[in-house]
Amino acid sequence: MDFIAIFSIFILACFVGYFVVWSVTPALHTPLMSVTNAISSVIIVGALIASAAAGSPLSKWLGLAAVVMASINIFGGFAVTGRMLAMYKKKER
């Protein structure tokens, strides 16, 4: 994909982010932060590519280290978000 195509996706996604985040209720701003944390670890894609590639051993180990760090974030982020969201309950009537 050429740069302009990717850049267009990026700019449009910024607008989507702007509108979606403003519609998040303030009561859920902490789960918002923990879930954005988890999804920003999609950077694991780059880490997997680096750790899978042959060639540079240092590059491979950096990739593996990044896989560990990103996995902590992914599993930890989704788990703690789930734990928080499970606590939000409506009034019992």
Added chain:
Amino acid sequence: MHELAPINPWVALAYLVSGVFFILALRGLSSPASARRGNRFGMAGMAIAVVTTLVTHELANPVEVLGAIAIGAVIGIVMARKIAMTAMPQLVAAFHSLVGLAAVAVAAAAYLNPGAFGIADELGQIFTVSRVEMGLGVAIGAITFSGSVIAFLKLNGNMSGAPIMLPLRHLINLGTLAAILGLIGYFLTDQSGWVFWTITGLSFLIGFLLIIPIGGADMPVVVSMLNSYSGWAAAAMGFTLSNTAMIITGALVGSSGAILSYIMCRAMNRSFISVIAGGFGADTSSAGGAAKEQRPWKPGSADDAAFLMSQADNVIIVPGYGMAVAQAQHALREMADLLKKEGVNVKYAIHPVAGRMPGHMNVLLAEANVPYDEVFELEDINNEFAQCDVAFVIGANDVTNPAAKTDKTSPIYGMPVLDVEKAKTVLFVKRSMGGVGYAGVDNDVFYMDQTMMLLGDAKKMADDIVKALSGSGH
């Protein structure tokens, strides 16, 4: 444009679906009812991205890769299970630092082995566009990492929350930033190792320098800001890899953190620039010292409070971080339950900076089983204080100070506050009359005729009120 290796359209489509799922994950958070479904969308999006990468790249050693994922999964899940809800800001700061460091590691791996990422020609020369993206990615990642480590240490109490002010710090910071940008420019013409590693090193340094002068009171803004940076780091790496999932996510997270920083700044009436410039909370001893004449105030007991509230029709509880520090939220909820049994209408009013990070107080109340439909944000409940019989302030101070509306000389002037002074009676739980809030200003509410000061530990006071309420009647 450089000729990139052709991308399998199905793979590109899979990453796009993953990006859309992440949008749906955030969309779900518009209400607590749909939020859990949103979280599942997020997990599904992540699974799609990871599986797509694994099946389209030949794994040199699958055991190592799956082992690394398993190690991370165990550590992450254990941390998520064990963490106390009051410690959420530290956890989030720690997670941000990991995103930052992972971005640095990926950028470094891409620099060392550009062929594997398809960003170099046959001679090993990295494409110009990729150099910009890589340089920015490693810089933002490194700033996110070292900044988040400092934020973590300050929030976790390993490091004093007081700002550390280096002499000439603005000059040092601007100089370092200029050097980083200059080196990224130079990186376009020269891809030697020293350029790349100096960019990395200076970025670690600037992240550290940027956060040490910022005081504890401004940490909600800092955590939100680092959230934003971690997103931009992911986006920069997404450009390097031409990966739509990473770019969409980076843009979402980047805007999310930026909006949260804005909301927190607005709630404290601080400009973003002044937060970044740092130093707030350094001179609490001098501020407000002039207005320290003794004024009469009315003390009260737990029994008085229990009586007043059980006779009321409407009670609004205003919890602050002091309540959470004293672990009084469960006792507070019990008190509210007993009042509701007496037919009192109980609501909670939350100031945006009531906790240590955006939305923190809501989580703490939810943990104590307070139903979320009894909890209201400042702008939704502020006009109800005029009709309420009792405002019960516990562990909050600055966010109720009417000086923010009237006194132009006050350090908190202009900050949105909860109008507790309009309530018929104000019950103010406070440790002692001596201490003042973060901003170091006296609060006129203490000395009003309709105010009763309940001095003592927040948890003990709430427990005593519970005892008095369950003793009376029935």
